[in-house]
Amino acid sequence: xxxxxxxxxxxxGFAAHGAILDKLGARTDEVRTPRQxxxxxxxxxxxxxxxxxxxxLERSGLLEPLSERLxxxxxxxxxCAGMILLAREVVDGRAxxxxxxxxxxxxxxxxxxxQIESFEADIDVDGLESPFHAVxxxxxxxxxxxxxxxxxxxxxxxxxxxxSGRVTVVAFHPELSGDERLHARFLADL
Amino acid sequence: xxxNTETSAAGAAAGQNRPAxxxxxxxxxxxxxxxxxxxxxxxxxxxxxxxxxAGAVSVxxxxxxxxxIRAHGGVSRMSDPEMIQGIQAAVSIPVMAKARIGHFGExxxxxxxxxxxxxxxxxxxxxxEVHHIDKWAFTVPFVCGATNLGEALRRIGEGACMIRSKGxxxxxxIVEAVRHLRSITGDIRRIAAAGDEAELFEWAKQxxxxxxxxxxxxxxxxxxxxxxxxxxxxxxxxxxLVMQLGAEAVFVGxxxxxxxxxxxxxxxxxxxxxxxxxxxxxAKISAGLGQAMAGLETAALTTKMAERxx
Numbered sequence: 001x002x003x004x005x006x007x008x009x010x011x012x013g014f015a016a017h018g019a020i021l022d023k024l025g026a027r028t029d030e031v032r033t034p035r036q037x038x039x040x041x042x043x044x045x046x047x048x049x050x051x052x053x054x055x056x057l058e059r060s061g062l063l064e065p066l067s068e069r070l071x072x073x074x075x076x077x078x079x080c081a082g083m084i085l086l087a088r089e090v091v092d093g094r095a096x097x098x099x100x101x102x103x104x105x106x107x108x109x110x111x112x113x114x115q116i117e118s119f120e121a122d123i124d125v126d127g128l129e130s131p132f133h134a135v136x137x138x139x140x141x142x143x144x145x146x147x148x149x150x151x152x153x154x155x156x157x158x159x160x161x162x163x164s165g166r167v168t169v170v171a172f173h174p175e176l177s178g179d180e181r182l183h184a185r186f187l188a189d190l
Numbered sequence: 191x192x193x194n195t196e197t198s199a200a201g202a203a204a205g206q207n208r209p210a211x212x213x214x215x216x217x218x219x220x221x222x223x224x225x226x227x228x229x230x231x232x233x234x235x236x237x238x239x240x241x242x243x244a245g246a247v248s249v250x251x252x253x254x255x256x257x258x259i260r261a262h263g264g265v266s267r268m269s270d271p272e273m274i275q276g277i278q279a280a281v282s283i284p285v286m287a288k289a290r291i292g293h294f295g296e297x298x299x300x301x302x303x304x305x306x307x308x309x310x311x312x313x314x315x316x317x318x319e320v321h322h323i324d325k326w327a328f329t330v331p332f333v334c335g336a337t338n339l340g341e342a343l344r345r346i347g348e349g350a351c352m353i354r355s356k357g358x359x360x361x362x363x364i365v366e367a368v369r370h371l372r373s374i375t376g377d378i379r380r381i382a383a384a385g386d387e388a389e390l391f392e393w394a395k396q397x398x399x400x401x402x403x404x405x406x407x408x409x410x411x412x413x414x415x416x417x418x419x420x421x422x423x424x425x426x427x428x429x430x431l432v433m434q435l436g437a438e439a440v441f442v443g444x445x446x447x448x449x450x451x452x453x454x455x456x457x458x459x460x461x462x463x464x465x466x467x468x469x470x471x472x473a474k475i476s477a478g479l480g481q482a483m484a485g486l487e488t489a490a491l492t493t494k495m496a497e498r499x500x
Binding site for chain 1: 219223226227247248463
């Protein structure tokens with residue numbers, strides 16, 4: 001049986017992730033409740049507004065079960081806001097914003113500035129033969145990555161794609177540029 | 191998935207190592223990230239904080255909410271930059287602001303202020319009765335209102351990266367937004383079912399819309415940019431209704447700060463947009479919210495803002 005891939009659908013770019021995963025032949029489910037989370041084998045945490053998602057995780061009763069599943073080793077890929085939620089430490093966040101602490105990085109929210117500074121650029125990714133076209137939307141920056149964290153790609157020296165065990169975090173939006181390779185790798189690694 | 195279908199700017203940027211800002215992919219990308227969220231009208235930094243505390247994905251900075259614009263009349267313009275900067279300083283979420291239809295001078299100022307999205311809005315008094323803003327000329331992305339698919343595609347042709355229904359702002363009455371959403375999504379379905387190219391030529395002519403955009407809808411079955419709902423949302427149930435009718439996020443104008451308990455109403459609408467298909471959750475979050483804004487019958491209105499725009 002193929003694993004069931006959940007896409008956290010509280011808010012944000014979940015539909016674009018779902019479409020790519022469907023195209024790759026994965027079985028996908030949107031996750032908004034603890035019951036839906038219990039039914040999936042792995043999870044994608046999309047981009048969007050991290051402060052909103054943090055509140056909705058709490059109000060939907062997902063915070064504890066999600067933390068539990070992640071600590072049990074569930075595979076997860078977090079992009080942009082998903083990266084912020086999975087980080088150990090968040091700078092320029094709200095005081096009440098949850099950091100799930102699943103990867104030993106410090107991220108700064110909206111580090112590039114407002115939307116006018118959002119950009120796209122080609123970046124080299126370890127293990128990919130050609131550059132990946134990356135879209136950065138009001139993106140976070142990784143200011144510190146712990147010694148256990150594998151840095152798989154950088155943009156202007158800063159880590160933008162990191163892995164720590166079964167947790168992958170991405171500062172940009174691989175779901176927006178029509179390149180399926182990072183999702184394919186996430187599925188292959190499960 | 192609309193952001194994947196575009197070609198122009200991203201195609202030009204692909205293959206370069208130099209970071210490219212203001213591309214169509216980057217502009218539509220922010221709209222993708224706002225999906226499933228609530229964008230709230232605010233007129234002060236305090237209101238902006240209440241909105242962010244409640245889980246808004248973005249705030250729309252303006253001088254008066256539409257209900258007050260309606261009540262007080264006069265010419266309605268872009269907000270004072272000082273007020274916009276105060277709101278930018280108060281919150282960490284994206285800040286949008288409104289420019290008058292056709293008023294590219296206001297839009298240039300808003301871009302200089304670093305707002306995250308400009309709403310070329312019928313809620314303000316139009317500055318040009320023929321032309322809309324050339325939105326391709328800007329780095330900042332634009333959202334525009336539409337009452338039907340032709341209007342939506344004309345705005346996209348001019349460079350809009352997000353479309354919202356107009357509804358009838360400041361009324362707390364959802365009927366016009368429902369009409370606009372049904373019209374837009376209904377015509378999209380009919381175009382996707384068209385028999386041949388000749389029918390698409392006729393659709394473009396009837397809608398007064400750019401043919402390539404009509405052809406794109408025939409191929410993809412969706413609007414080329416995200417479709418949000420605005421105009422008349424006053425309760426969690428309203429938000430659920432429009433999301434089920436095909437809206438991908440909602441703007442709430444007067445509905446929050448004209449209700450009796452704004453923080454509570456704001457939180458409830460945020461949750462309603464997430465759980466829009468789950469009536470049991472909706473029943474819980476709709477309970478005990480106090481008074482929703484007092485509404486207006488659209489038949490009794492002297493000014494129909496939705497009729498502004500061409």
